[in-house]
Amino acid sequence: MTAKIPTTVITGFLGAGKTTLVRHMLAHAPKGKRIALIINEFGDLGVDKDILAGCGDETCREEDMVELSNGCICCTVADEFIPTMQALLAREEKFDHIVIETSGLALPQPLIRAFNWPEIKAQVTIDGVVTVADAAALSEGRFASDEAAVDAQRRQDEMLDHETPLGELFEDQLSAADMVIINKTDLVDPATLEKVEQNIRAELRPGVGIVRAANGHVDITALLGMGMSSESDIANRPSHHELEHGGETHEHDDFDSFSLTLSTIQGKDHLLATIEDTIKAHDVLRLKGFAAVPGAAARLAIQAVGPRVTAYFDRPWKPGEARVTSLVVIGEQPLDRAAITQSLQAAA
Ligand SMILES: Nc1nc2c(ncn2[C@@H]2O[C@H](COP(=O)(O)OP(=O)(O)OP(=O)(O)O)[C@@H](O)[C@H]2O)c(=O)[nH]1
Numbered sequence: 272m273t274a275k276i277p278t279t280v281i282t283g284f285l286g287a288g289k290t291t292l293v294r295h296m297l298a299h300a301p302k303g304k305r306i307a308l309i310i311n312e313f314g315d316l317g318v319d320k321d322i323l324a325g326c327g328d329e330t331c332r333e334e335d336m337v338e339l340s341n342g343c344i345c346c347t348v349a350d351e352f353i354p355t356m357q358a359l360l361a362r363e364e365k366f367d368h369i370v371i372e373t374s375g376l377a378l379p380q381p382l383i384r385a386f387n388w389p390e391i392k393a394q395v396t397i398d399g400v401v402t403v404a405d406a407a408a409l410s411e412g413r414f415a416s417d418e419a420a421v422d423a424q425r426r427q428d429e430m431l432d433h434e435t436p437l438g439e440l441f442e443d444q445l446s447a448a449d450m451v452i453i454n455k456t457d458l459v460d461p462a463t464l465e466k467v468e469q470n471i472r473a474e475l476r477p478g479v480g481i482v483r484a485a486n487g488h489v490d491i492t493a494l495l496g497m498g499m500s501s502e503s504d505i506a507n508r509p510s511h512h513e514l515e516h517g518g519e520t521h522e523h524d525d526f527d528s529f530s531l532t533l534s535t536i537q538g539k540d541h542l543l544a545t546i547e548d549t550i551k552a553h554d555v556l557r558l559k560g561f562a563a564v565p566g567a568a569a570r571l572a573i574q575a576v577g578p579r580v581t582a583y584f585d586r587p588w589k590p591g592e593a594r595v596t597s598l599v600v601i602g603e604q605p606l607d608r609a610a611i612t613q614s615l616q617a618a619a
Pocket of ligand 1: 287292374458484486487
């Protein structure tokens with residue numbers, strides 16, 4: 272019997288730094304190791320795959336990246352994930368490792384369970400589930416699960432009378448973890464970081480490792496080769512949503528996403544200011560995409576996590592490529608698509 276292919280599942284909330292971590296992993300993977308990458312995005316634009324394919328590293332081979340953008344991986348396990356895995360496994364050239372980046376909205380448990388399907392179990396095992404947490408967001412009280420933090424949040428927000436679905440989702444991602452990476456440590460001071468770590472620790476199964484990182488810079492040898500066989504241990508990784516829905520497929524009722532394209536924009540600064548205003552006015556959780564800045568030979572990659580908007584030119588436009596601005600917007604339901612679209616169109 273041939274050895275099973277180890278698979279690392281990367282989960283973590285919207286904008287926590289999963290793609291950044293994957294990019295670091297690919298850049299630092301041992302030479303000659305062939306890694307397949309399955310990327311699941313919420314929204315239909317393929318931004319993460321594009322960012323990774325634009326990285327220029329030898330390990331970021333476009334043909335080894337598979338994108339699952341038809342909804343969330345945990346809801347499309349049977350229709351999409353299993354066939355995708357089967358197609359990967361049937362390839363002539365064999366992979367040494369598989370990395371799956373789930374969408375920030377995915378519940379990890381159904382995906383982990385899928386590794387017990389006979390077709391998959393025979394050939395693949397989960398090496399480890401890695402959950403990326405955003406130290407900055409957590410320190411601001413978003414998705415904190417301890418009572419004091421929820422109480423503090425309640426006092427600030429009169430509309431909040433129960434734990435938000437986002438908090439539960441985050442707890443599910445923590446309860447599934449074999450390792451947690453507390454990312455964005457550059458954005459918080461040491462005392463705050465300590466508190467964030469304590470809060471996270473309270474949600475974890477005993478023995479789960481915590482690693483602090485900035486920009487996903489972690490020792491790759493600690494990440495690959497954990498040997499956890501997480502699929503054999505699913506009972507110890509409870510999920511709020513699965514418990515509430517009696518194990519039935521959960522619907523992503525709580526979130527919404529859409530994309531829009533602008534054929535022209537006035538300029539970079541104006542666009543970024545427009546995005547910032549739109550996010551603040553409409554409670555957008557996450558916005559990402561690429562912009563065609565007038566006169567620029569490269570496309571502008573845009574990333575917004577909550578109110579923080581960043582942008583950088585990631586690669587030159589390709590000959591014949593449509594130079595348009597395409598953005599994906601993600602937020603809690605109900606997302607006022609018309610108003611958000613109108614607001615972003617002010618950049619045109
Ligand atoms: N300051 C700081 N920014 C970071 C760090 N890690 C990632 N970022 C930035 O945070 C933004 C989101 O990072 P991504 O890696 O795209 O996050 P993600 O988890 O893949 O996001 P989704 O795909 O939307 O779920 C980007 O602008 C990153 O450059 C970090 O450690 N520090």
